[in-house]
Amino acid sequence: NAGVTQTPKFQVLKTGQSMTLQCAQDMNHNSMYWYRQDPGMGLRLIYYSASEGTTDKGEVPNGYNVSRLNKREFSLRLESAAPSQTSVYFCASSEGKGTPQHFGDGTRLSIL
Amino acid sequence: AQSVSQHNHHVILSEAASLELGCNYSYGGTVNLFWYVQYPGQHLQLLLKYFSGDPLVKGIKGFEAEFIKSKFSFNLRKPSVQWSDTAEYFCAVNYGSNTGKLIFGQGTTLQVKP
Numbered sequence: 563n564a565g566v567t568q569t570p571k572f573q574v575l576k577t578g579q580s581m582t583l584q585c586a587q588d589m590n591h592n593s594m595y596w597y598r599q600d601p602g603m604g605l606r607l608i609y610y611s612a613s614e615g616t617t618d619k620g621e622v623p624n625g626y627n628v629s630r631l632n633k634r635e636f637s638l639r640l641e642s643a644a645p646s647q648t649s650v651y652f653c654a655s656s657e658g659k660g661t662p663q664h665f666g667d668g669t670r671l672s673i674l
Numbered sequence: 675a676q677s678v679s680q681h682n683h684h685v686i687l688s689e690a691a692s693l694e695l696g697c698n699y700s701y702g703g704t705v706n707l708f709w710y711v712q713y714p715g716q717h718l719q720l721l722l723k724y725f726s727g728d729p730l731v732k733g734i735k736g737f738e739a740e741f742i743k744s745k746f747s748f749n750l751r752k753p754s755v756q757w758s759d760t761a762e763y764f765c766a767v768n769y770g771s772n773t774g775k776l777i778f779g780q781g782t783t784l785q786v787k788p
Contacts, residue, residue, distance in 0.1 A: 604778040640751040660706040
């Protein structure tokens with residue numbers, strides 16, 4: 563029972579490169595989320611998908627795009643990476659409104 | 675704007691000391707409240723949650739939290755901490771949206787000295 567799986571776990575990019583972070587959940591959850599975690603700032607929501615076929619901006623969407631490929635998978639894309647996007651990225655999923663979110667192990671991304 | 679504030683950024687305690695971590699949220703009507711814990715190098719795990727009913731909720735590992743509506747607070751407590759409780763703790767609020775979005779506090783790093 564894997565829960566929420568994120569790949570890769572670590573990545574180093576150069577400024578301007580593009581990259582897609584993958585996330586998959588096996589709990590048949592409707593909603594999925596992408597957060598970034600920075601020291602002293604908690605987790606900030608980048609994008610979310612309330613249900614298959616829908617995506618919406620969160621608190622810090624600039625520089626990112628997402629795709630809800632199917633009910634299981636929700637990817638996050640950096641089109642042109644910038645040093646300010648150096649962070650730890652977490653994917654999460656939940657059944658929906660008000661229910662607890664389950665988190666993946668995170669992707670540590672460094673942009674030089 | 676919807677926001678969540680955790681007052682203590684870094685707390686250092688000795689084993690067996692009592693713990694209380696503060697969490698306040700901005701007014702927003704009906705809320706669902708959560709505390710998550712992140713052990714070093716791991717992902718966030720749910721400690722406890724409040725949806726409705728008894729404002730004193732009990733979670734895993736001896737943690738509890740009290741929802742005080744009039745104070746917009748949801749403080750986390752534990753009577754006697756252990757070294758293994760060393761972690762970062764996050765308060766999170768769902769403001770009743772249909773999407774399940776959470777607003778997180780900044781986090782509190784707890785260091786327990788053996």
